[in-house]
Amino acid sequence: MEGVAAMGKxxxxxxxxxxxxxxxxxxxxxxxxxxxxxQIEYAILAGAMESARGNPRAAQHFATELAxxxxxxxxxxxxxxxxARHLITETYKNGWLPGDIHQAALRHVDEFAVGYLIDTIAxxxxxxxxxxxxxxxxxxxxxxxxxxxxxxxxxxxxxxxxKQLLIPAEALTxxxxxLALLFRFxxxxxxxxxxxxxxxxxxxxxxxxxxxxxxVRGLLAxxxxxxxxxxxxxxxxxxxxxMTKYAIDRALIDxxxxxxxxxxxxxxxxxxxxxxxxxxxxxxxxxxxxCRAIFFAEWGFVTIVGDEGDLDVVELLTTSLLVQATxxxxxxxxxxxRDSHSRSRSFRKSFLIAYATRIGERLSRIxxxxxxxxxxxxxxxxxxxxxxxxxxDAFDALFxxxxxxxxxxxxxxxxxxxxEAADRAQLVARRPVGKQRG
Numbered sequence: 001m002e003g004v005a006a007m008g009k010x011x012x013x014x015x016x017x018x019x020x021x022x023x024x025x026x027x028x029x030x031x032x033x034x035x036x037x038x039q040i041e042y043a044i045l046a047g048a049m050e051s052a053r054g055n056p057r058a059a060q061h062f063a064t065e066l067a068x069x070x071x072x073x074x075x076x077x078x079x080x081x082x083x084a085r086h087l088i089t090e091t092y093k094n095g096w097l098p099g100d101i102h103q104a105a106l107r108h109v110d111e112f113a114v115g116y117l118i119d120t121i122a123x124x125x126x127x128x129x130x131x132x133x134x135x136x137x138x139x140x141x142x143x144x145x146x147x148x149x150x151x152x153x154x155x156x157x158x159x160x161x162x163k164q165l166l167i168p169a170e171a172l173t174x175x176x177x178x179l180a181l182l183f184r185f186x187x188x189x190x191x192x193x194x195x196x197x198x199x200x201x202x203x204x205x206x207x208x209x210x211x212x213x214x215x216v217r218g219l220l221a222x223x224x225x226x227x228x229x230x231x232x233x234x235x236x237x238x239x240x241x242x243m244t245k246y247a248i249d250r251a252l253i254d255x256x257x258x259x260x261x262x263x264x265x266x267x268x269x270x271x272x273x274x275x276x277x278x279x280x281x282x283x284x285x286x287x288x289x290x291c292r293a294i295f296f297a298e299w300g301f302v303t304i305v306g307d308e309g310d311l312d313v314v315e316l317l318t319t320s321l322l323v324q325a326t327x328x329x330x331x332x333x334x335x336x337x338r339d340s341h342s343r344s345r346s347f348r349k350s351f352l353i354a355y356a357t358r359i360g361e362r363l364s365r366i367x368x369x370x371x372x373x374x375x376x377x378x379x380x381x382x383x384x385x386x387x388x389x390x391x392x393d394a395f396d397a398l399f400x401x402x403x404x405x406x407x408x409x410x411x412x413x414x415x416x417x418x419x420e421a422a423d424r425a426q427l428v429a430r431r432p433v434g435k436q437r438g
Contacts, residue, residue, distance in 0.1 A: 040066065040079025045087065047176045052183035059180065063172035072168050077155035080175055084120045087182045092124075092195070095188030099140035103269040104299060105181060112164055113178035119160060120178075122146040125195060134198040136266075189398040191265040191303070212246050213312065215239075220320045224327075243313060248374050250309070255383045263394035264308045268315060269301045270322075273345075277352035278322060284360030285318045288367055290388055292395040294402055305395040307387070325355045 035043070047062030066076060091101065098121050105114045125133065125141060126148065141147075150159040161171035193199070219239035226235070270278045279295040282302045286293040291306030291314055304314055329351045374380050 035075065035079070037075045037078035037082055040076055041082040041086070044080055044083035044172075044176060044179065048083070048087070048179035049183050051176055051180035059173045059176040060169075062176055063169050067168035067172050070168075072155075072158050072161065072171070074155065076168075077157040080157050080172070081123075081155060083179060084116075084175070085124060087179050088120050088124050091182045091185060094185060095190045096185055097140060097192060097267070098125075098137060098144065098146065100188075100267060100269075100301070101182070102140070102144045103301070104185070105178070107272075107300065108184075109177055109181055110174075112166070112174045113181070115164070116160065116174060116178045117181075118144055118146050119150070119156060122148055123156065128195040131200070132196045132198050134192045134195070136192045137195060137198075186298075189265070189303070191267075191398070209246070212242065213316070216243060216316065220316070224320060224323055247310075247313075248370065248380060251383050251387070252376065252379060255379075263306055263391045264311060265303055265305045265394070265398060266311050266315070267301045267303050268318065272300065274349050274352050275300045277349050277356065278325075280353060280356035281321055281325065281359060282314075282318050284356050284363060285321065286314050287360065288363035289314050289317075290384065290391060292391055294395075294399055303398075305398060306391050321359060325352060328355070 043062060043066060047058055050058035050062070088101075101117060101121065102114070105117050109117075121141065121144075125137070125146070130138075150156050157171065157175070161168065164171070166174065216239050219235045219242075223235040223239070268282055270282070276295070276297060279293075279297075279302050282304070283293045283295070286302075286304050286306070289306065289310045291304050291310050293302050293304045295302050304311055306314070329348050332351060371377055371380060371384075
């Protein structure tokens, strides 16, 4: 008989969820009070799914039905916790990293939902031994500040709601909206091991030497801040020379020592607007550094595949060039004598497309010149070709089906201004060439 009663309760709670989907009236308060944590978990997930499907009232309706007019109950708090833990675990299995969730949340939900997701991420990671958590995860968790602040003696939901000064219905609405975002996420390639499965590296991380990176960062910072083009060019040349020499020397040494050449992957999130044009710039930098890139337009990020050291350089140089491009674009629109067209969306998008195209041309030429001037080009070229094949294989394994995309420039004036700005840009860390689809 106990099993029959439970089935009856589940049917009643499904009916309550259906009424909330349709925007019906509130559920029976007695029914909500008698609900188990598992039934509340089901209702929370149902509300989040309905909200993810585009029902703008779903979160508030489900929250109102569950919260009623009283305080948060222990079963309600436990049910919310079960729902959040379940969904965050599934999200990770679908290839999303903590940093990806954070970046998507910053773009799609309010600050309360962002904070709730950060806490959910922090609570989830506590169940794993530190040595079984990938270094990328640790870095991203630290960067977003995902750490326990609430007391383990009481459920998180009530403490979080009190900290944010939210009444129960408001807190539950936020929770459902936050979890709805996770339901919207598509499945991604798994580029880092899940918590609990990470193994100590068998070979050292082949990142760029920190002393070299430190010098490059310093040169870049000066190049970005100066108002004198000649000084910027000098700083750029120094940084470029430093990184290209380092890249060639490392490639030859690795070939002699049979160092493992295992490509990695990471995601770079782009700020709106003009994310498609900015993705072209990432592509140009990635290609010049023997990496491959693919753009996920709906969510606004680029996945880059390549040697870990090359990925470091791509991230560093891309960040700097995006700063320079944005500053140059705004300055171009503010120049005396330019009309309102120079501040239009068409002009600015065309500017960035031309900027990215010209940067790619410059990086390609620098690659060719650097290889030609190297001490042992006959040894270097086969090493680079072998490395590129491994990057291509890794990329194809992660993305077996990709489609090329075109981005059009609708402003001739913006195109001309963008190429001119790219000629003035200070280039940095780069490497030999790679090809990209996406």
